[in-house]
Amino acid sequence: MSTPTFFDPSTRHGAPDPHRSRARHPDRVVSRARTFIVFGMLGLAVLGSLVGWTRYESRRWQREDLPGLHALTTRLHLSDLALWTEARYTRHPSQADLFSAFQDSPGAPEHFPAGSIVSPSPVLTDPLSVGAPTSRGRLRDAGSDGRRRVCQGDARGAIPEERSLAVGAARDSSFELAFTP
Amino acid sequence: MRRHLKILDFALASLRRRPFKNWAIVAVYAFTVAVVASVLFLTQSIRREAAQLFVGAPELTVQRMVGGRHVPIDLAVGETIVAFPSVVGVEPRFWGYTYDAVTESTITVMGAGPGMATLELVKGRLPTHATECAVGAGVASMWGAEVGGEIILIDAATTGVLYEVVGTFESPSDILTNDLVVMTAEEAALFLGLPEGKATDLAVRVANDNEIDTIAAKVKRAYPDSRPITRSEVLRTYDAVFHWRSGMMLAVFSGGLIAFVILAWDKATGLSAEERREIGILKAVGWDTSDVLELKMWEGVVISLTSLILGLIAAMIHVFILGAPLLTPMLRGWSVLFPELHPTPNVDPYMLIAIGFLTVVPYVAATVAPSWKAAVTDPDAVVRG
Numbered sequence: 001m002s003t004p005t006f007f008d009p010s011t012r013h014g015a016p017d018p019h020r021s022r023a024r025h026p027d028r029v030v031s032r033a034r035t036f037i038v039f040g041m042l043g044l045a046v047l048g049s050l051v052g053w054t055r056y057e058s059r060r061w062q063r064e065d066l067p068g069l070h071a072l073t074t075r076l077h078l079s080d081l082a083l084w085t086e087a088r089y090t091r092h093p094s095q096a097d098l099f100s101a102f103q104d105s106p107g108a109p110e111h112f113p114a115g116s117i118v119s120p121s122p123v124l125t126d127p128l129s130v131g132a133p134t135s136r137g138r139l140r141d142a143g144s145d146g147r148r149r150v151c152q153g154d155a156r157g158a159i160p161e162e163r164s165l166a167v168g169a170a171r172d173s174s175f176e177l178a179f180t181p
Numbered sequence: 182m183r184r185h186l187k188i189l190d191f192a193l194a195s196l197r198r199r200p201f202k203n204w205a206i207v208a209v210y211a212f213t214v215a216v217v218a219s220v221l222f223l224t225q226s227i228r229r230e231a232a233q234l235f236v237g238a239p240e241l242t243v244q245r246m247v248g249g250r251h252v253p254i255d256l257a258v259g260e261t262i263v264a265f266p267s268v269v270g271v272e273p274r275f276w277g278y279t280y281d282a283v284t285e286s287t288i289t290v291m292g293a294g295p296g297m298a299t300l301e302l303v304k305g306r307l308p309t310h311a312t313e314c315a316v317g318a319g320v321a322s323m324w325g326a327e328v329g330g331e332i333i334l335i336d337a338a339t340t341g342v343l344y345e346v347v348g349t350f351e352s353p354s355d356i357l358t359n360d361l362v363v364m365t366a367e368e369a370a371l372f373l374g375l376p377e378g379k380a381t382d383l384a385v386r387v388a389n390d391n392e393i394d395t396i397a398a399k400v401k402r403a404y405p406d407s408r409p410i411t412r413s414e415v416l417r418t419y420d421a422v423f424h425w426r427s428g429m430m431l432a433v434f435s436g437g438l439i440a441f442v443i444l445a446w447d448k449a450t451g452l453s454a455e456e457r458r459e460i461g462i463l464k465a466v467g468w469d470t471s472d473v474l475e476l477k478m479w480e481g482v483v484i485s486l487t488s489l490i491l492g493l494i495a496a497m498i499h500v501f502i503l504g505a506p507l508l509t510p511m512l513r514g515w516s517v518l519f520p521e522l523h524p525t526p527n528v529d530p531y532m533l534i535a536i537g538f539l540t541v542v543p544y545v546a547a548t549v550a551p552s553w554k555a556a557v558t559d560p561d562a563v564v565r566g
Binding site for chain 2: 031032033034036040043044046047050051053054055057058061062065066067068069070071072073074075076077078079080081082083084085086088090091093094095096097
């Protein structure tokens with residue numbers, strides 16, 4: 001019977017078989033594995049070097065460029081990145097109108113490519129954003145113009161808790177909810 | 182240890198028997214990793230850059246809203262706000278846009294109030310007279326303008342106005358200033374057609390960061406038609422825009438992930454007849470099921486680790502050295518004055534580990550699972566098919 005083509009993994013620490021070819025010598029058998037491990041380590045070393053380089057470059061940017069950029073943002077009061085000049089809500093996403101994505105044609109699908117990238121600002125979607133504190137449970141009596149106001153909306157409208165509070169208060173005090181979110 | 186090395190060696194020999202197929206898998210796998218990692222590296226880099234840049238932005242920006250639209254605000258509002266405790270200054274901002282038909286680009290016009298005329302990242306100086314301006318790199322290259330040159334812009338009254346370029350913003354600031362034309366505040370107001378006594382919005386400086394929200398609430402209470410935007414909201418906006426879950430970045434990211442899932446699924450759905458026969462022969466010559474599974478695990482590890490390392494290296498070179506040329510067209514959209522991207526290299530080791538975990542583990546599992554089924558079957562039945 002001829003020698004099997006596959007090596008037997010159960011032969012763990014046996015003495016070298018003199019009848020076996022040079023390629024099957026125990027020290028030679030794992031040569032591919034060692035080569036792979038060496039190349040793997042080399043790849044990891046290159047990867048590690050690149051990560052190290054990114055950290056070095058990041059620190060260099062913070063040390064050399066960032067102070068100048070801070071001076072620029074402070075001096076010119078810059079609030080947005082100059083990336084997309086397609087529309088004002090993509091050029092200044094943080095300063096955009098409340099209806100920014102569809103402001104030019106309500107109900108129309110987004111027609112600027114960058115509009116697909118720019119997701120709505122959390123300012124518009126987070127009920128606990130700025131302006132909210134101003135409307136907490138404030139009840140107003142009828143104004144001089146005769147309109148009866150129950151609560152004052154924040155920058156985006158009323159937040160849900162406030163609206164429910166306002167509705168409850170309106171029922172209790174026979175006020176109408178004059179606020180439209 | 183030696184036993185594991187032997188099985189690894191056998192796994193490598195087994196992979197070498199099907200070189201074309203395995204190199205093709207490595208190529209596709211590495212490309213998928215490179216795409217996913219490129220998106221993550223680029224978005225993370227821009228997010229971090231924005232977070233650090235806008236530390237110098239106004240603590241509070243106050244706009245006036247009419248009919249849901251941002252409209253010019255009275256300068257008198259600033260006089261009220263500056264009297265609030267903790268407010269150290271209010272400066273009106275005069276900014277807006279102008280379309281330049283010659284270059285077919287939209288330019289952002291900004292007024293620079295009184296202050297230092299020279300800045301580190303400005304070659305030349307900021308304008309001090311109504312006939313002067315400083316321009317960003319995009320505008321400068323579009324007009325071929327340098328310091329000492331001239332540009333003509335169309336103002337709100339559709340009159341062409343000639344400005345002398347006295348400064349250009351240098352390259353590291355492209356991401357902030359690429360499409361900017363900076364004029365004196367008075368000239369910007371005139372150019373943009375802002376009514377007398379009004380500004381685009383107000384930049385409010387607050388001494389104590391903890392009081393920014395309180396000041397915003399006070400402003401809102403005093404001026405119900407105002408919209409205060411805090412600096413933290415600006416930072417959160419950019420965090421959301423460049424989060425991997427947002428918009429097209431998600432599309433690219435999920436496309437890459439789906440490609441990877443298909444690749445892994447293809448592996449998981451079964452073995453080829455040749456692979457099944459190989460497992461049967463191994464079992465027949467005395468290999469344990471655990472040995473066969475370890476062999477398949479090593480095959481998976483060899484392919485996935487090789488692909489992971491190649492993909493990550495390719496992604497870093499693509500994003501941080503080449504400036505993400507494959508992703509820029511998607512980011513650019515219809516922007517004429519899109520800055521050249523030089524993402525600040527920044528890689529979070531946690532992200533590398535996450536990418537590795539998300540790709541290596543499923544692939545190895547998808548390699549081992551079908552082999553286990555073949556390995557526990559009677560070798561004779563496996564070999565005979």
